[in-house]
Amino acid sequence: MKKIETIIRPSVFADVRQALALEGIDGLSVTEIAGIGKQEGRVGLFRGNAYTMEFSPKLKLEMVVDDDKVEDIIQALLEYASTGQVGDGKIFILPVEEAIRIRTKERGVVAIG
Amino acid sequence: MKKIETIIRPSVFADVRQALALEGIDGLSVTEIAGIGKQEGRVGLFRGNAYTMEFSPKLKLEMVVDDDKVEDIIQALLEYASTGQVGDGKIFILPVEEAIRIRTKERGVVAIG
Amino acid sequence: MKKIETIIRPSVFADVRQALALEGIDGLSVTEIAGIGKQEGRVGLFRGNAYTMEFSPKLKLEMVVDDDKVEDIIQALLEYASTGQVGDGKIFILPVEEAIRIRTKERGVVAIG
Ligand SMILES: Nc1ncnc2c1ncn2[C@@H]1O[C@H](COP(=O)(O)OP(=O)(O)OP(=O)(O)O)[C@@H](O)[C@H]1O
């Protein structure tokens, strides 16, 4: 199992969510985060000097999925989260050792959905 | 070391937090997330068509623990986070390579608590 | 690639952010979390009994970086996030299998920045 973490623009969320549903993803968590990226001006001054702190509001989506589904989900994200402008965001893939459904105590891939 | 991420109902948080304290867990992070799960209606329509976007407010708890404690914490979560209704949530276990306590610069299992 | 997750005091954020920029980190996500740590009183009573629930507002910073940068970033965090008081927070290092820049579809270390 893998955890897919993706940082996306809030404006693409509705389309991304639908695309993920069509890929069979019916469980995910959405968190509002403050994003810092190339989009935000680099800052040279430090400690006691003036500087500009800038954030972009982004959404972080987290979903644990079967290994077999990872590539299809990446493709769906690349299609529906992209605007072509700087700041479209990232996809990160992390290993997951176990997943458990609290209601039934099931473990493993059956517990994901 | 492992990271335990669990998505739970806000209503069970107080009991879960107490159960974790009894297991010796005195460090964790709590985040409010917007959850999408089987609980929320599956959506068939797409792009330009009407659809219902639904979320359930959930809490994400994150804690890094010693490998030896993982199973006891899973059992505590299964006991105190479960209501038996759809939407009770998940437990995910991820590998952690290093932990550092900022105040003392200690590393490894001693840095967790 | 590694994911660095660090829980810090909000009061040190501006200095930490600057120190990270000087290390070449120009992408990260910031989330407000409710922290529970040694700082907060341990609770002995349970279920139906009175107890004190206490949180400290903390910031969680998440950044995916090249393996080569991990130790320098840890050192920057240890220097700028530390006040010497209980509650300075933690650094956790997790493995990352893939990173993808949504705009260009680039993968791997080139996709991080
Ligand atoms: N290395 C990273 N680790 C974690 N989060 C990151 C990282 N880089 C960027 N992010 C997140 O992604 C968001 C978008 O970053 P940014 O504006 O730099 O665009 P990008 O995704 O790097 O692509 P590009 O700048 O090439 O268009 C940031 O606001 C931040 O939340």
Ligand SMILES: Nc1ncnc2c1ncn2[C@@H]1O[C@H](COP(=O)(O)OP(=O)(O)OP(=O)(O)O)[C@@H](O)[C@H]1O
């Ligand atoms: N695969 C997943 N990856 C990440 N988060 C998930 C995943 N599945 C569910 N979640 C999170 O768990 C919450 C609960 O999901 P859901 O309502 O489907 O119940 P469940 O935990 O799947 O159990 P069940 O539906 O069988 O009772 C969701 O709102 C979402 O935040």
Ligand SMILES: Nc1ncnc2c1ncn2[C@@H]1O[C@H](COP(=O)(O)OP(=O)(O)OP(=O)(O)O)[C@@H](O)[C@H]1O
């Ligand atoms: N094991 C852990 N796993 C995940 N998050 C943790 C863990 N321990 C602490 N945290 C987070 O770090 C924050 C600070 O914890 P705490 O007040 O105990 O200080 P500390 O970092 O443990 O260092 P010390 O207490 O030794 O000064 C907590 O509020 C919590 O958000």
Ligand SMILES: [Mg+2]
């Ligand atoms: Mg960038």
Ligand SMILES: [Mg+2]
């Ligand atoms: Mg479900």
Ligand SMILES: [Mg+2]
């Ligand atoms: Mg502590």
